[in-house]
Amino acid sequence: MEIFGSTFDDSVFLEEKSRVSVTLSSYNAKLCEPEWFCDSAALDTDDSLERQKVYKFRADLAVRQGNYQKALDAYSSCLEWIADNNLTIRRDVLEGMARCCTRLGQKDRALELAEILSKEASNTCHLTSLLLLKVTIYQHFGVVGSTMLCLQQLCNLLPFNPWHWYNLGQTCLQLLESKTTTGSCPPQRCESTEEQDDGETEEQQEAAEPDEDRIWLKACTCFIRTRLLLRILRQQQSSFVLQRSENALQTTDEVLQRLNPKDTTLQAITEVMSEDLIPEKMREDSQDGESLTSLCLQSFRERWWNKILLTGALDTDGSQHRPQTDTKS
Incomplete structure (x- = not known):
């Protein structure tokens, strides 16, 4: 009786085939002058890939120089030359266009481009980039409610990233400061009319009409979570x-x-x-690059917020939950 794994494949004992050496032909690397793509002659080609590169490089340079209208025009031209199967560059260009529109004050156009990216998102990396883009757009236009919802979705998607929790806490402070100063939340700062990806209408309503005590509690929650995560991660940092x-x-x-x-x-x-902050669980819950078709996430409310409320951390008397000093960070 043969023991499993005790036999050898006959190919192991075959003689190695002699290798034929191949002489490579000479190769001359293409030398480009700095900012060669800015020259008008760079577009004197019928190669769609070369035209795409020229417009993309021009747009990226214009963004670095702060010329967002010029960058938007170049990105738009680049989009026309991108192959249908080149989804990576297409997403990069669409995001660049959205960020340029944001800088130019074109909120509706920026959100339209974000919606296109949303429909084409197929994995968690795409979704993360999309949510970060939306945060940038909403923050630029002072839409605090929608900013909070996007940051909460980022915390759901990447629960062990301390910076999303930190940014969510800072947004809560911004809203808390606004309500403390004015006595109410300015409509333009609490606007939350955009449809969110997970359809959490209850969370949308809470963000649109936030209660001061709940904002205070959510700020505390976010900064406590941030502190817990940073203390764990700093052991591996330098x-x-x-x-x-x-x-x-x-x-x-x-x-x-x-x-x-x-x-x-x-x-x-x-x-x-701190319930889920177990090293083994933190490794298992890594969802980087996972397909959205198999992704199943609890909402922020279900995963954390309801549990916080059940502890009695927020009682009916909110007077004790006021910060003693100004909340500016």
């Missing part, structure tokens, strides 16, 4: 990356001191927000 984390930790501690949660509230939130 150099400027570690310095950035240390600076963020210091800022987070200072903000929590100003928000001034009670010890019982702080403990309750910490327990809920």
